[in-house]
Amino acid sequence: MRILHLTPGTGNFHCGSCLRDHALIKALRVRGHDALMAPLYLPLVTDREFGAQELPVQIGGISLFLQQKFTWFHKLPKFVHTWINKPDRLRLASRRMGMTSPRVLGEMALGALLGTEGRQWGEWHKLLDWIRNHGKFDVVSLSNSLLTGLAPAIEKELGLPVVCSLQGEDSFLDTLPEPYRTQCWEAMQRNARSIRRFIAPSQFYASHMRERLNAAEGQIKVMPNGIDTTAFTTSSPDPNWPTIGYFARMIHGKGLTTLVDAYIDLAKRGSVPRVKLRIGGAKTPIDEKYVAELQRKIKAAGLEKRVEWLPNVSFKDKVHFFHDLTVFSVPATYGEAFGLYVIEAVSSGVPVVQPDHGAFPELIAATEGGMLCKPDDAKALADALEALLNDGELREKFSRNGINKVRQEFSATRMAERFEAILQEAAAPEQALH
Missing domain, CATH: 3.40.50.2000 (Glycogen Phosphorylase B;)
Structure with missing residues (x-):
């Protein structure tokens, strides 16, 4: 299968989600899949060198922030966006993440989850164009549910099935101030209708998120994380x-x-x-x-x-x-x-x-x-x-x-085997939720 995995980078520190994604993509490649991991927001920080197939950041965090503030930002010349989203500049910006106010975090999270209805869509739409022009994929995999604002457009405009991993997003969303907390959860529930399969790392989290997302019966599968x-x-x-x-x-x-x-x-x-x-x-x-x-x-x-x-x-x-x-x-x-x-x-x-x-x-x-x-x-x-x-x-x-x-x-191999089975099930035409 040709798989596109979209995952947020952290810019300057290791996180469990990044390490899990890294191990998963490597193991999928070993199993013969054409698996690409495209970083979003900030550069990836992984345990070891990722290899020649690593892609640059597709949608930079600085651009998304400016797009949220100025809806015309995406219309600026390409060289402006290239300059803003240079890896070193993104890494420098990542060091200031802790200075972002809860209100701004809420605005940014909601803006991404609103998809085509949000102020960030001028930038996010570029990602759809990139996917469309990068060859035919069999499935798009989202690293976490904070990216589900992309799912309705990927499904509708590109006709591709979308799967989404669940990696502890509730601990972030529940700390957002109102009205962003409630609005983000409502947006995620709407977006869930465009997700063929959610993938939870434990039975505990599957049960917890089934209720929070109002997920359909059988929509959430359990796949424990793995390592090399x-x-x-x-x-x-x-x-x-x-x-x-x-x-x-x-x-x-x-x-x-x-x-x-x-x-x-x-x-x-x-x-x-x-x-x-x-x-x-x-x-x-x-x-x-x-x-x-x-x-x-x-x-x-x-x-x-x-x-x-x-x-x-x-x-x-x-x-x-x-x-x-x-x-x-x-x-x-x-x-x-x-x-x-x-x-x-x-x-x-x-x-x-x-x-x-x-x-x-x-x-x-x-x-x-x-x-x-x-x-x-x-x-x-x-x-x-x-x-x-x-x-x-x-x-x-x-x-x-x-x-x-x-x-x-x-093991990463066992994780990839389970992931492969979920993708094959999700990609079957009869599995569409609509």
């Missing part, structure tokens, strides 16, 4: 320095505050001598104040020499990060749609402790690579980490089970 399991080495931590790991964006929502508090509690107990904490993952300029506050808390507890911060590391360094861990936890405060970091840790043979909500119970049951604890409770997390760190046999069991299960069910 061959890229991760088996952990071999120093037994003299038991180490707890965290690898996700350095924000409160991912539970970093809970983990730091649990670590301080655990260290003060003295039941796990010399226990260390390694914190890695994306850190953007808007996260620096939050991280500094946590660092002050750790210093006040006299533990700063036992806590290591590794922001924005390369793929090679990330593999090494997991290699040195004894246990792992990202105790997110909200119901995660999936949690790719859990699969990366388990694939590395690192036992995990996760909160008992969202997709985590499914992941723990499927991988047999860890345990659950009470959500948003630093003491409960400290208790679970303490128990696991002091039970070598249990850690070995979780490690052995987890590696085997991830290789069987959460």
